[in-house]
Amino acid sequence: MFTGIVEELGEVISLTEGNEDSAVIAVRGPLVTSDARDGDSIAVNGVCLTVIDNVDGVFTADVMGETLRRSSLGALKVGGNVNLERAAALGSRLGGHLVQGHVDGVAKLVGREPADQWEVVTFSLPAELARYVVEKGSITVDGVSLTVMTVTDDTFAVGMIPATSKHTVLGSKAIGEPVNLEVDVIAKYVEKMLGSRNV
Structure with a gap:
């Protein structure tokens, strides 16, 4: 769950298409990766992605074909900026509104x-x-x-x-x-x- 309050502008480092209907995205975001662990959720332009690796301020996430078809992530370019937000923590202020990270x-x-x-x-x-x-x-x-x-x-x-x-x-x-x-x-x-x- 997110709030829609962007924490950081990230940079797309790589976007690699998989063998099948998928891709792997790597994004630089020093703030959102400062406490990110494998399995954590980070919203990238409003899409909830799961961290699979986090090294030196760059996190990597798998993007399945369904997400590529139903969002604009497939149109991202290396070097482009993206909005980043970590999942909301219970007890924190809700500055925006309840956001799932599921693109409609x-x-x-x-x-x-x-x-x-x-x-x-x-x-x-x-x-x-x-x-x-x-x-x-x-x-x-x-x-x-x-x-x-x-x-x-x-x-x-x-x-x-x-x-x-x-x-x-x-x-x-x-x-x-x-x-x-x-x-x-x-x-x-x-x-x-x-x-x-x-x-």
Whole structure:
């Protein structure tokens, strides 16, 4: 479980395709690896990955084909930056919202509009996720917990403060680039429970 508060910008050191439907990713992240052990979870652009090795500030993780197909990790390039967050510890502050690190879909950045001290950033909204996205609700974009400002049938917009732009990959994303989306898990559970009732 994560909070969507990015701890560090990491650097992709290598991305090696496996013999079958898989890959191995190596990421430099001195902060998130400072106490990481084999088997620990680290979110990479919002995708929960399991550490299989940690040497000199670089951790390695296996990425299965399902993850490559359902996220933007397959599009990463060596030398590129990624958002990193360690799993939340019980008893710590929950600065964002409950984030699982399970990507629900991939969207694209479709607009950036500067404002006074912040920026309105608009993303496409996959049709199958639209019912979970509401104004003033929470959404995770590339592992960043954000509040939805506005939503249409096929887009949603968030307000991005300078700190988010500076300390996450969202500040350098260009129009048309893919992002990982995770909607609020509570909304999905509520939908399932209400759907099973005979109303």
